[in-house]
Amino acid sequence: MSAVPWETARGRPRRRRDWTGLIFFTPFLLVFVMGIVAPLVYASGLSLYRDQLIGGRSFVGLGNYLDALTDPRFLEGVSRVGLFLAVQVPVMIGLALLAALILDSGRIRAMRFMRIGVFMPYAVPSVVAALMWGFIYGDQFGLVGQFNAATGAALPGPLTPDWVLIAIGNVVTWQFLGYNMLILYAALRSIPEELYEAAAIDGAGEARIAWSVKIPALKPALWVATLFSIIGSFQLFNEPHVLQSLAPASISTYYTPNMYAYQLAFNANQVTYSAAVAILLGAVTVVVAYVAQWMTARGTRR
Amino acid sequence: MRSPRTTLTAAAAGCVLLLAGCGSGDDADAPAESVDRSADIEAALEEGGDLVLWTWSTKFDRAVEAFEAEHPQVDVEIVNAGQSADQYTALQNAISAGENIPDLAMIEYFALPQLALSEQLESVNDWGLDTLEEEFTASSWSQMSYGGGTYGLPNNTGPLILVYNQEVFDSAGIEPPTTWEEYAEAAERIKEDSGAHITSIDPGDAGGVNSRIWQAGGRPYQVDGESVAIDFSDEGTLRVSEYWSDMLADDLVVSQPGWTDEWWRGLGDGTLATWITGAWALGNISGTLTDNVGDFRIAPIPVWDADAPENAENGGSGFSVIRGSENPALAMGFLEWFSTHESSLEAQVADGNFPAQNTTLQDPAYLDEELDYFGGQQAHRVLAEASDQVAEGWEYLPYQVYANSVFGDSVGPRIAAPGPVQEGLEEWGADLRSYGERQGFDVD
Numbered sequence: 001m002s003a004v005p006w007e008t009a010r011g012r013p014r015r016r017r018d019w020t021g022l023i024f025f026t027p028f029l030l031v032f033v034m035g036i037v038a039p040l041v042y043a044s045g046l047s048l049y050r051d052q053l054i055g056g057r058s059f060v061g062l063g064n065y066l067d068a069l070t071d072p073r074f075l076e077g078v079s080r081v082g083l084f085l086a087v088q089v090p091v092m093i094g095l096a097l098l099a100a101l102i103l104d105s106g107r108i109r110a111m112r113f114m115r116i117g118v119f120m121p122y123a124v125p126s127v128v129a130a131l132m133w134g135f136i137y138g139d140q141f142g143l144v145g146q147f148n149a150a151t152g153a154a155l156p157g158p159l160t161p162d163w164v165l166i167a168i169g170n171v172v173t174w175q176f177l178g179y180n181m182l183i184l185y186a187a188l189r190s191i192p193e194e195l196y197e198a199a200a201i202d203g204a205g206e207a208r209i210a211w212s213v214k215i216p217a218l219k220p221a222l223w224v225a226t227l228f229s230i231i232g233s234f235q236l237f238n239e240p241h242v243l244q245s246l247a248p249a250s251i252s253t254y255y256t257p258n259m260y261a262y263q264l265a266f267n268a269n270q271v272t273y274s275a276a277v278a279i280l281l282g283a284v285t286v287v288v289a290y291v292a293q294w295m296t297a298r299g300t301r302r
Numbered sequence: 303m304r305s306p307r308t309t310l311t312a313a314a315a316g317c318v319l320l321l322a323g324c325g326s327g328d329d330a331d332a333p334a335e336s337v338d339r340s341a342d343i344e345a346a347l348e349e350g351g352d353l354v355l356w357t358w359s360t361k362f363d364r365a366v367e368a369f370e371a372e373h374p375q376v377d378v379e380i381v382n383a384g385q386s387a388d389q390y391t392a393l394q395n396a397i398s399a400g401e402n403i404p405d406l407a408m409i410e411y412f413a414l415p416q417l418a419l420s421e422q423l424e425s426v427n428d429w430g431l432d433t434l435e436e437e438f439t440a441s442s443w444s445q446m447s448y449g450g451g452t453y454g455l456p457n458n459t460g461p462l463i464l465v466y467n468q469e470v471f472d473s474a475g476i477e478p479p480t481t482w483e484e485y486a487e488a489a490e491r492i493k494e495d496s497g498a499h500i501t502s503i504d505p506g507d508a509g510g511v512n513s514r515i516w517q518a519g520g521r522p523y524q525v526d527g528e529s530v531a532i533d534f535s536d537e538g539t540l541r542v543s544e545y546w547s548d549m550l551a552d553d554l555v556v557s558q559p560g561w562t563d564e565w566w567r568g569l570g571d572g573t574l575a576t577w578i579t580g581a582w583a584l585g586n587i588s589g590t591l592t593d594n595v596g597d598f599r600i601a602p603i604p605v606w607d608a609d610a611p612e613n614a615e616n617g618g619s620g621f622s623v624i625r626g627s628e629n630p631a632l633a634m635g636f637l638e639w640f641s642t643h644e645s646s647l648e649a650q651v652a653d654g655n656f657p658a659q660n661t662t663l664q665d666p667a668y669l670d671e672e673l674d675y676f677g678g679q680q681a682h683r684v685l686a687e688a689s690d691q692v693a694e695g696w697e698y699l700p701y702q703v704y705a706n707s708v709f710g711d712s713v714g715p716r717i718a719a720p721g722p723v724q725e726g727l728e729e730w731g732a733d734l735r736s737y738g739e740r741q742g743f744d745v746d
Contacts (some may be wrong), residue, residue: 052740053420053741054528248559249506253708253711257669267704
């Protein structure tokens with residue numbers, strides 16, 4: 001990074017070096033090294049050891065990684081967030097797209113109110129959101145219970161094993177719908193007016209404009225929103241962790257890979273194994289995100 | 303049973319200097335020698351200083367104030383570093399970082415072996431406080447001990463009791479059951495009368511199930527130094543798993559996580575008729591369900607054999623001096639006063655603590671107190687009697703913190719579904735065995 005001025009200076013008469021760029025760059029570099037690089041290096045180092053209550057710490061090379069790759073708990077967590085990703089992300093992005101198109105059409109009343117209303121849940125901390133939904137999901141005194149009592153219906157408890165993943169997906173969708181809508185809405189606002197005019201001259205209606213002008217123009221923004229959501233799905237932690245105290249039999253300690261890493265580090269005395277699991281999870285996320293990008297890129301070129 | 307107070311011998315002095323080497327040799331169960339360091343403790347108290355005490359309980363503020371009033375030169379700061387497992391994690395982090403290590407911490411009995419084994423706690427034998435053994439109930443003292451040493455002083459215990467809703471019982475026309483057989487009959491009567499469940503079982507609470515196994519005579523965990531044996535197939539364990547599987551299958555009890563808003567409301571409005579809990583629960587229920595003054599009574603826990611009543615403990619904790627404390631002598635001085643001095647115990651009891659100290663448990667003023675919240679009942683008598691009947695020989699695993707954390711993974715679904723609880727226990731046992739092996743224990 002600081003090598004650049006050296007390179008340009010090579011072979012020429014010594015010039016006064018310009019450090020201005022470095023001054024602007026340093027704060028980021030410091031935060032990046034301390035916040036990202038150092039913990040990653042430290043965790044990678046840790047992951048090569050094994051901690052035991054009897055016997056202490058010993059070097060095991062890649063042993064932790066080999067264990068994790070055949071650990072049914074880790075694999076179960078990864079496949080669960082994979083399933084979550086495959087269902088929840090398309091639903092959420094689809095709804096966000098719909099909301100953004102509705103907002104952009106300018107055909108509804110109280111637009112500002114709707115924009116704020118949909119975005120508001122994103123401002124609620126996810127722990128608070130999970131707690132709040134935990135109350136709503138209560139099948140005895142919560143909203144679900146009250147609905148059942150009032151109508152004589154028999155809605156299943158959202159926190160039972162069969163429904164809890166959907167219940168979590170609902171919380172996440174509620175929270176991040178507005179955020180994704182805003183990304184898409186901002187992209188819609190930057191589409192040049194001429195395209196709409198041209199489409200109108202060709203006789204396209206509002207729906208046709210949405211399909212043939214807006215959505216193609218949204219592709220980069222859709223991709224950004226999807227990428228964030230893929231990463232978010234693999235990182236799934238707060239919602240299941242908070243709901244676990246309400247549903248310990250439905251949400252295991254290895255429900256998501258992040259929860260498993262947390263459990264290993266904080267309850268199971270296996271910080272080093274936890275580091276290996278966390279790094280493997282990071283690798284899986286990178287691969288999935290890369291594959292998604294590759295597929296999108298191929299689709300665009302065609 | 304107890305080791306005599308010895309004077310400062312050369313051998314013992316060596317033991318103090320080489321703390322790490324003591325009590326962790328081959329002969330791990332040999333009682334550690336007592337070292338009289340009362341002079342050092344006295345001097346430290348006189349000189350004064352600052353102490354940091356970790357607890358998430360609010361029952362000790364006034365006792366600490368009383369200590370400070372008597373020792374103005376000592377300042378004790380109470381810090382809430384998280385509840386239970388969260389605190390033990392924070393403690394482990396502080397110790398491995400070598401920073402912000404508290405001088406003392408509240409340690410639950412189930413966590414003590416793990417913390418003692420990983421050398422996070424100071425042994426009281428090294429400071430002569432093991433001579434206080436007779437001040438405490440036998441069960442609490444043995445639960446603060448591990449591998450021959452005692453790692454702190456007991457504070458509170460949780461002998462099982464039955465909290466019941468008087469109105470629900472009156473309406474069903476029943477008296478508090480004295481045996482588990484009667485308890486099942488009472489459950490049916492209550493169900494017919496008001497549709498209420500007699501109680502709930504928390505699918506995430508290992509402590510509740512452990513205490514029921516203990517009461518039924520089961521001893522699933524055996525520890526001998528670095529060897530552990532885990533067996534959930536003994537008679538006592540089977541008795542418990544069958545009984546509760548049946549109660550769940552007949553919908554006489556309901557699976558519900560405890561301490562949640564839903565659960566407290568169920569207890570408050572009588573849809574849960576009883577709560578099987580430890581003696582510490584009186585303060586919790588009267589402090590939480592403040593609208594229910596006079597609704598609840600305390601009864602002895604139902605027993606398996608009316609001719610030979612046996613009890614067990616659910617929870618309970620003591621206070622320990624933490625390895626790495628900058629002033630262990632002062633911390634020990636505080637610990638002794640806090641755990642045995644009359645004004646400290648009075649303040650603790652007034653704040654709802656159920657003591658492990660014999661003096662309080664035998665104090666007529668304590669026993670005769672009529673508690674308004676429990677309809678004027680002399681409830682402390684029931685608690686003291688429960689404490690007397692606690693059966694001996696229970697041990698926790700040296701990794702019980704982990705064990706309890708994964709209870710919900712294997713046993714939880716069998717309580718919630720419900721399926722045979724025994725199947726869940728076997729699966730839990732298998733997990734605990736493989737974890738123990740991975741941690742370097744000799745597992746049987």
